[in-house]
């Protein structure tokens with residue numbers, strides 16, 4: 550089957566479809582004629598989307614907390630046993646902007662679960678069927694943070710980097726299988742992602758520079774027509790590849806300066822001076 554022009558029974562699973570990018574991806578896939586399984590935690594939001602899409606879309610909600618490994622495994626089993634999935638779009642995720650030493654290890658584990666272990670479990674359930682049919686597409690939404698190491702994103706970027714690395718290897722392992730693999734690196738997209746209190750200090754101008762979730766979703770869904778391994782949204786973020794190739798240190802200094810929220814330098818300086826005043830040697 551050609552996933553770009555699906556038949557009446559083609560099925561897509563979209564995680565994170567209760568809001569933001571995932572919701573828009575689901576809407577665009579429905580317009581292309583896909584039946585949909587919509588995955589997220591907020592049933593009311595999923596039900597609203599099902600209603601907005603109308604009965605012709607043949608969409609149904611699947612409530613799963615992807616931070617819960619057991620719930621994710623149960624959902625993966627259900628998908629493997631009852632559905633023939635043609636397209637899987639792993640969009641679900643969340644962000645925080647907190648320096649590494651200021652958050653607990655439990656956050657690292659939650660980020661890894663939602664951004665790596667959950668997509669991995671769904672792929673293990675769904676990919677064998679795609680390979681057997683020699684057709685299908687898996688799209689994993691990562692982040693531009695995987696390329697640049699912005700301030701406050703250590704654990705987040707690490708978890709998204711794991712997703713990128715897995716996608717790259719899957720693409721190598723199944724290069725002429727008829728199944729396509731992509732990872733997507735969005736920059737700033739205006740969604741509820743930034744509602745987390747830790748983004749409060751992020752300059753409003755930075756947030757305003759973001760693109761709409763509709764524009765992001767359009768690019769993601771275009772991967773069905775033109776499959777490729779990596780997609781940067783917006784396109785000009787690819788310049789980062791060139792900057793890092795030219796001078797990683799210079800590029801990194803640029804990112805460090807531009808991603809640090811106002812006021813954080815003062816905190817670092819005062820901590821240093823406190824340490825110095827206690828007479829503790831600094832390396």
Ligand SMILES: NC(=O)c1ccc[n+]([C@@H]2O[C@H](COP(=O)([O-])OP(=O)(O)OC[C@H]3O[C@@H](n4cnc5c(N)ncnc54)[C@H](OP(=O)(O)O)[C@@H]3O)[C@@H](O)[C@H]2O)c1
Nearest residue numbers: 565567568569570589590591615616641642737738740742
């Ligand atoms: N917005 C950006 O600038 C940006 C930049 C780079 C990458 N991204 C990535 O893009 C993806 C979509 O984010 P967005 O911007 O569209 O933000 P969003 O509007 O907050 O959407 C996040 C989606 O993920 C779902 N989700 C979060 N945690 C979940 C969990 N434990 N179990 C199941 N579903 C969960 C949410 O649904 P429920 O809350 O209903 O569960 C929601 O549908 C994320 O992976 C994010 O990391 C976003």
